[in-house]
Amino acid sequence: MRAGPTQEEVRRHNLGTLLRYVHVHGATSRAELTNRLGLNRSTIGALTAELISVGLVSEAAPRETGRAGRPSLVVRPESGRVYAYALSIEVDRLRAARVGLGGRILEQYETERPPGMSADDAVQPLARFVRQMRAGVPDDARCVGSGLAVAGMVRRADGVVRLAPTIGWVEEPVGEALLTELGESGRLTLGNHADVCALAEHSRGAAVDCDNVIYLYGDVGVGAGIVAGGHRVTGHGGYSGEVGHMVVNPYGRPCSCGSRGCWETEIGEHALLRVAGRADRTGKDAVLEVVDAAMRGDSQAQHALRQVGDWLGFGVGNLVNIFNPEVVIFGGTLRDVYLGAAAQIRSRLNAVGLPACREHVRLRTPELGADAALIGAAELAFEHLLDDPLLS
Amino acid sequence: MRAGPTQEEVRRHNLGTLLRYVHVHGATSRAELTNRLGLNRSTIGALTAELISVGLVSEAAPRETGRAGRPSLVVRPESGRVYAYALSIEVDRLRAARVGLGGRILEQYETERPPGMSADDAVQPLARFVRQMRAGVPDDARCVGSGLAVAGMVRRADGVVRLAPTIGWVEEPVGEALLTELGESGRLTLGNHADVCALAEHSRGAAVDCDNVIYLYGDVGVGAGIVAGGHRVTGHGGYSGEVGHMVVNPYGRPCSCGSRGCWETEIGEHALLRVAGRADRTGKDAVLEVVDAAMRGDSQAQHALRQVGDWLGFGVGNLVNIFNPEVVIFGGTLRDVYLGAAAQIRSRLNAVGLPACREHVRLRTPELGADAALIGAAELAFEHLLDDPLLS
Structure with missing residues (x-):
């Protein structure tokens, strides 16, 4: 008070x-x-x-x-003169951008993140990108800080990545490593990938003017960024939104977290590719190929999309009963699953979701695409400035 | 903005x-x-x-x-001079109280609500209680309004109970009926039972100083009142917290909502009594008898508590992954299940909940007991006054 x-x-x-x-x-x-x-x-x-x-x-x-x-x-x-560095560590990509006030991406770089890449090794190219961008910044421009989105659970207080199962990191002091590599003591704020995407879509994407938002992001894993009553739901330690580990199928498959039947074992990309008979493949392109094959009439691909879409609608129904949101956004590979199985998803959502909880909910794809993580990471950095523009 | x-x-x-x-x-x-x-x-x-x-x-x-x-x-x-009327419609009880500023219950009444009692019939005794209390109010005391908690989904805007499956009401204009019966146009605010209990426990009970709270209430059905980041999670239409209809067992039993395997089919009082071999019984006393029997060594009662406790921990694990709360409070019959199966619940919670999400979570019983609904309903009425004490 x-x-x-x-x-x-x-x-x-x-x-x-x-x-x-x-x-x-x-x-x-x-x-x-x-x-x-x-x-x-x-x-x-x-x-x-x-x-x-x-x-x-x-x-x-x-x-x-x-x-x-x-x-x-x-x-x-002053988008050209006031900016933040935005960085993103994703399952298969490393991204960096300089984002001007106003959310304008001024320049950006990206590279692949090969499976198994260590935290130390991932920090190198990100730092290199920042150094490259730094060299070209106009003399009168002002950096307000940096934001880093990580596809994992992040302890905001000290920049440690607690657990990123899909990346394979546990207790990695990524924030510290990045600052050391950059040779500076600048302000760096870390956030979870889905959380910052939600932030971006909420402020300038598919969920503008919505106070109750669930942004789902899927690849190998599944996470959510959640806005309730206009406020970000972060949880006590910043670890909320781990909806991929909501158990939906107690008799289901083992999950990387040690539990069984977690939502991501049914809707993550491994599940889709397995049911589609393509367990040897991985990544976004492989998911897109399944959706394409289904469109062309491949019955196994159609079956896979129906099954995964069914589980997707099932979990969304649970979340709709818990949050009564205005909009659910499907990001990452879930975007493609949604586009390929919208009817299935809606049908299961209608069966699981209570009428009052789901009556106004809209299902949407992201408007900011892969830029959401960068724009959202920059928002983390801009937040201090927007809270008090006279603080230097 | x-x-x-x-x-x-x-x-x-x-x-x-x-x-x-x-x-x-x-x-x-x-x-x-x-x-x-x-x-x-x-x-x-x-x-x-x-x-x-x-x-x-x-x-x-x-x-x-x-x-x-x-x-x-x-x-x-001025608890004696400034007060609100607090009313509560529960599965088996109707309660009314006069609550003084400061959350002090000045007087209270209650009666049974027999199964099948209609909304119109339930309004009568509540209105009678209010008239009785009104007759004894000191001349210089001031009523700031009334709050009504209902064990169902409530449309706050117009006081309609949308759906109260455990009570058997659909689209009942309870707020209007109550005001008509009282012959006044006073300020009446409706809320969901679990939501107002959470409000009460958060402001003056088991969750004081906690910013992330899940209050679970169980009887025949199960609902939650949720606080995230210090803010109440209400959802777009006020229907959030329907955790009893989170499907946890897709191969489970049909639920009253039309879906299957909802959490309340596994942890509601019917589930406990069925597994305990007492499907002919119902109500809080019957639940307490199962817990007592288990304490005395009745193996079927023990089995029922273990099984329901297991499902209780399972769903709490899901919610902990979604909300990363500091405290989970078990109210209603779930209080007794928690006391009888705490180890089982904690064990399953630990299996389902991610370490970071559950590491600081405390499991608690309510501190306000059955008074929580009345104190919370009064809070709904006091809110206007606290927002602006000079408004009359």
Whole structure:
């Protein structure tokens, strides 16, 4: 329980609110800001001036509006001058980007992550990407920090990857290793891959204006980023959303976690490829080939999609009963499974989900694709700035 | 996205914060309020004076402290003068209470709810209880509204009980019926039984100071009230927490909801009594008899407790992976199952729950017992007042 803010705190809060607005919505006229933020014109003017003075936004006349009267000035985030480094460690890829305020990817790099690659070895190319980007940054640009998304369970406090079964890491101090490699003590915030994708899709993708969101991400494993009542569900230690280890089939197959019949044993890519008779294959392309084969009439591929789609709808039904969300987003390989088995998924969801819990739920594919992890990782870095734009 | 508050809004927020503090923590010295709320002494004095002037708190010298110096005045909520009516419709009971600010139950009534009792018939005794209490209320006391907890899915907007399978109601306008019966247009807020119990245990019971809480309530059905990151998880329409309809056993028994193998078919009281060979019995007493029989060495009762405990731990493991909570509370008949099968539950939870998700989770019984529903229902009514104490 906390007392209300002082006037100075209110002013800083308002600065953050204005900056966050243009960060999320892009260039916005002063008139619209006045409307949206419920502040008067002179306050908006003063806040904008202050944000301009610290180099976070710029202001310009709008293009010809065709309407009479003096046009309202347009405020836009300084995407080219204020940026964060965004990094992502995924099962089969390593990605890095420089992301400007406003969520614009300014440049990006990626490489494969071969199976079995150690944490130390994965840190090298990421650090190299950052050094490359650093060399080309304009002199007057300002870095606000870095965000790193990892396809695993991350202890945010100290940047240790607790457990990343699909990557094969346990208790790896990835954050520390990366900072050491970069030779700096900069601000680095870690997050779980599905969590940051949810963050990105919630702020500027398929779940804009939704307060209750489940973002599912699948590859070998399955995880979720969850928003409830407009707030991110993170859990006590930051380990929530491990929906891939919700047991759905107590008589099912052993899972890498040591349990049996976890959801990811039924809907992860191994399950799809196994049922499709392609257990020797792996990866996103192999999943896409199954969907393509099913479209072309391959009955075993169709059977695999139906079976996996059925289990996918089953687990979504459970989550819908628990969260009563407005939208469920299918990311990673689950996107392709969803596109190939939407009717099956909806049918099982309708059987498992209670009518009241599922009546308004929309099923969606991501709008940001593979960029979601980078945009979301950058959001982790921008968060400090948006909370208090005057903090350096 | 909203701009920061005006000075007047800050003052009202601070009034609410102070009132909420003494509402939750009881009598508190001005010195402690200064500490806890981070406001200076003169501000605390002014806020207290304003709350006294509208009759919400009183102030008095503390009892002898034994310490030198002028003792700090003690601020306490006006529990006798400011109250809410709290009502609860449960599977087998109807309860009503008058609850004073500060969460003190001033008086309460209850009666049985026979199986099959209609919504209209259930409203009668509740309205009668309220009329009885009303007759004895002191002239200078002030009612801030009423809260009604229902063991079912409630549409908060219009007070309609959407679905209460264990009670047998579908689309019943209970809120409207109750207000009509009481002949008044007072403020009535409805909530789900498990949700309001969670609210009560979170604010003044077994989950005080915990930001991530799962409160499970079981009788014939099973539901949950969930707090994540300090916020109540309610879902888009207010229907979240239907964990009893998380399917845990796809090859299990048909459920009243039309699905199969829902968690409540494995851990609800019917399951326990069936496995214990007592399918002809029903209700809390019958569950207690099974636990007692198991303690005395009855092998069939022991077997039933082990089996139900196993499924209970199984589902809790799923929820722990999804929410990473600090505490799970077992209410209703699940309290007795927990007490009779704690080892079994913990063992299965450890097998299903990922180490990081479960490492800090404590398993607890409720501290407020059957009062939780009434205290929680009253909280629904007090919420308006605590948000803005000057609103009448």
